[in-house]
Amino acid sequence: MAAAVQKFGPGGPIQCHAWSADRQAIALSHNDKDVMVYQQTGQKGWKETSRLDQHDLRVTGIDWAPVSGRIVTCSQDRNAYVWVKEQNGTWRHTLVLLRINRAATCVKWSPEENKFAVGSGARIISICYFEEENDWWVAKHIK
Numbered sequence: 001m002a003a004a005v006q007k008f009g010p011g012g013p014i015q016c017h018a019w020s021a022d023r024q025a026i027a028l029s030h031n032d033k034d035v036m037v038y039q040q041t042g043q044k045g046w047k048e049t050s051r052l053d054q055h056d057l058r059v060t061g062i063d064w065a066p067v068s069g070r071i072v073t074c075s076q077d078r079n080a081y082v083w084v085k086e087q088n089g090t091w092r093h094t095l096v097l098l099r100i101n102r103a104a105t106c107v108k109w110s111p112e113e114n115k116f117a118v119g120s121g122a123r124i125i126s127i128c129y130f131e132e133e134n135d136w137w138v139a140k141h142i143k
Contacts (some may be wrong), residue, residue, distance in 0.1 A: 006046055009036060015059060021066035027052070027073075029059035035073055037091070054081050054093050061107035061118070068113050072096075074104035080118055080128065082137060096137040098126045 008014065009030055017028035024040045035052040057076035064071050071083040071091070080096040098104060102121030109116045118126040118139070126139040 008038060008046060009048070016062050018062040018064040018071065020064055020069070025049075027062050027064055027071055029062065029073075031058060033057055033059060033075065033077075035059055035062060035071075037071075049089070050091055052081070052083055052091055052093070054095070055079070057103075060103065060105050063107050063109050063116065065109045065113040070109075070113070072107050072109060072116050074098075074107040074118050076103035078102070078104055078120075080104060080107060080116075080126075080137075082116075094137060096128050096139060098128070098139045099141070100124055100126060 012030045015029045015031040017026055019026050027035050027037045029035050033055045036048050037050040038046040039049045041047045055075040055077055059073055059075045061074040069085055074080040078100050080098055082094045083091045086092055098118055100120045100122050104118050104120050106119040115127055115129045124141050124143055126141055128137050128139045131138050
């Protein structure tokens with residue numbers, strides 16, 4: 001049985017992507033500043049359900065937390081965003097200031113999903129965690 005070929009969006013290369021835990025949704029970026037979230041619509045294909053559009057430059061990394069369902073994205077604009085899906089289906093974003101002087105290149109959630117790491121062109125890894133008392137994400141650097 002041959003695998004079905006799917007087309008996502010207008011075309012062009014897919015820079016980065018991440019699957020949801022149940023593999024029924026995918027977040028991807030077409031080598032630009034937007035992240036599109038697609039939901040599987042039965043056997044036939046995929047439907048774009050959301051567009052995450054806060055970055056100023058090309059998105060270089062996406063990771064989807066399997067338990068909490070949060071998405072983290074990073075970009076050449078040297079920032080990261082944590083996206084949380086609201087009850088009404090929209091995604092609420094929170095800016096994470098990485099304090100780096102080169103583009104962010106990759107991002108990955110920790111297994112406990114309480115932290116994530118962001119790699120950069122500055123050869124610095126930002127470890128980001130949520131600070132409850134200030135209601136924001138904080139980045140610490142390791143070299």
